[in-house]
Amino acid sequence: xxxxxxxxxxxxxxxxxxxxxxxxxxxxxxxxxxxxxxxxxxxxxxxxxxxxxxxxxxxxxxxxxxxxxxxxxxxxxxxxxxxxxxxxxxxxxxxxxxxxxxxxxxxxxxxxxxxxxxxxxxxxxxxxxxxxxxxxxxxxxxxxxxxxxxxxxxxxxxxxxxxxxxxxxxxxxxxxxxxxxxxxxxxxxxxxxxxxxxxxxxxxxxxxxxxxxxxxxxxxxxxxxxxxxxxxxxxxxxxxxxxxxxxxxxxxxxxxxxxxxxxxxxxxxxxxxxxxxxxxxxxxxxxxxxxxxx
Numbered sequence: 451x452x453x454x455x456x457x458x459x460x461x462x463x464x465x466x467x468x469x470x471x472x473x474x475x476x477x478x479x480x481x482x483x484x485x486x487x488x489x490x491x492x493x494x495x496x497x498x499x500x501x502x503x504x505x506x507x508x509x510x511x512x513x514x515x516x517x518x519x520x521x522x523x524x525x526x527x528x529x530x531x532x533x534x535x536x537x538x539x540x541x542x543x544x545x546x547x548x549x550x551x552x553x554x555x556x557x558x559x560x561x562x563x564x565x566x567x568x569x570x571x572x573x574x575x576x577x578x579x580x581x582x583x584x585x586x587x588x589x590x591x592x593x594x595x596x597x598x599x600x601x602x603x604x605x606x607x608x609x610x611x612x613x614x615x616x617x618x619x620x621x622x623x624x625x626x627x628x629x630x631x632x633x634x635x636x637x638x639x640x641x642x643x644x645x646x647x648x649x650x651x652x653x654x655x656x657x658x659x660x661x662x663x664x665x666x667x668x669x670x671x672x673x674x675x676x677x678x679x680x681x682x683x684x685x686x687x688x689x690x691x692x693x694x695x696x697x698x699x700x701x702x703x704x705x706x707x708x709x710x711x712x713x714x715x716x717x718x719x720x721x722x723x724x725x726x727x728x729x730x731x732x733x734x735x736x737x738x739x740x741x742x743x744x
Contacts, residue, residue, distance in 0.1 A: 478732060480653035485725035488646045489527050494519055495732070517733050524730045528723065530641035535719045537623055542712045544621045549705035556614035556702065563608040567601060616699035624691050626711060629662055630678075632691040647722050661718055668714070674707050 478486060478495065486492040494516050501509040501516075627638045628645070640648065648662045655664060669675050675690070676683040690708050692698035700708075 479728060481721070482725045482728040482732070484650060484653060485647070485722065486729055488650060489523055489643060489726075489729075491520055491523055491729060495729075498733075520729065520733050524726050527643045528726050530643045531719050531722050531726070534625070534641055534644045535716055538625050538712050538716045538719070541621055541623055541625055542709055542716075545619065545705050545709050545712070548617060548619055548700070549702055549709070552614050552617060552702050552705070556611060559611045560608055563611055567605065567608065614702040616701050618694065618697060619692065619700050619705070620694045622694065624693055625715060626708065627691045627693075629665060629711075629715065630687050630691055632687070638693075644719065644722070648718070665711075665714060665718065669711060674711060 483492065486495055498513060498516050501513050624638050625640075627633065628640050629648070639645075649660050651658055651660050652664070655661075657664075657667075659667060666675075666678060670677060670683075675686045678684070678687065686704075686707075689698055689700060689704045690711065692700070
């Protein structure tokens with residue numbers, strides 16, 4: 451056994467001599483490095499790199515302990531992200547349910563008006579044409595006027611009905627409140643890891659905006675919301691961040707915008723999961739490097 455251990459040590463130090471830059475090559479992507487800093491794991495990763503760069507049998511136990519710390523913290527952070535994503539998904543589902551209800555009522559009402567318009571307008575127009583073949587010219591003219599008036603009136607009614615009804619959204623959470631820095635309660639607060647991620651600037655953001663501000667800028671660019679510093683923008687934000695009891699009724703357009711923005715927010719959380727996966731995958735690489743050297 452003694453001879454075997456000695457042989458392994460000799461091989462390990464030969465590997466070190468052949469790979470002096472093995473630790474230097476283990477660099478995290480910028481986004482994952484930022485995630486490591488956000489989760490407090492960056493010092494641990496730096497220490498692990500030091501241990502790999504200076505291989506020693508005694509360091510193996512410390513390296514294993516650090517690996518366990520990384521595993522626990524990444525798992526905890528991942529669960530926080532899942533909790534926020536689940537709450538967003540639930541809010542999207544309830545928002546879609548109300549939108550489908552209002553859309554169904556709108557479509558039904560518009561179809562009825564169109565049928566009435568077709569029946570009344572067609573009947574009066576036919577009657578006016580029929581009277582035109584008789585001596586009742588005045589009656590034909592009056593009937594024609596009535597047909598036109600009825601058609602216009604019913605068309606206006608259909609146009610108004612196409613906007614749909616408005617209802618207050620009875621959802622106990624609003625995950626957009628934090629994005630727009632609006633008052634929130636315990637149901638709307640991001641977990642600490644999510645809040646830190648959203649308030650940080652992405653490494654590839656050329657304008658130096660935080661992820662939260664970048665989201666708002668993108669919504670302005672595509673017309674989801676007017677400029678946030680305008681009166682129209684603030685009114686739109688009040689609708690998007692409303693909570694039950696505030697008596698703010700939502701239009702179908704409001705509900706559609708709210709869903710789209712929640713989906714965008716959910717995508718940002720998926721980026722967090724990717725970075726956390728990179729951190730977790732980097733641990734066995736460091737560990738394997740240490741094992742190879744020993």
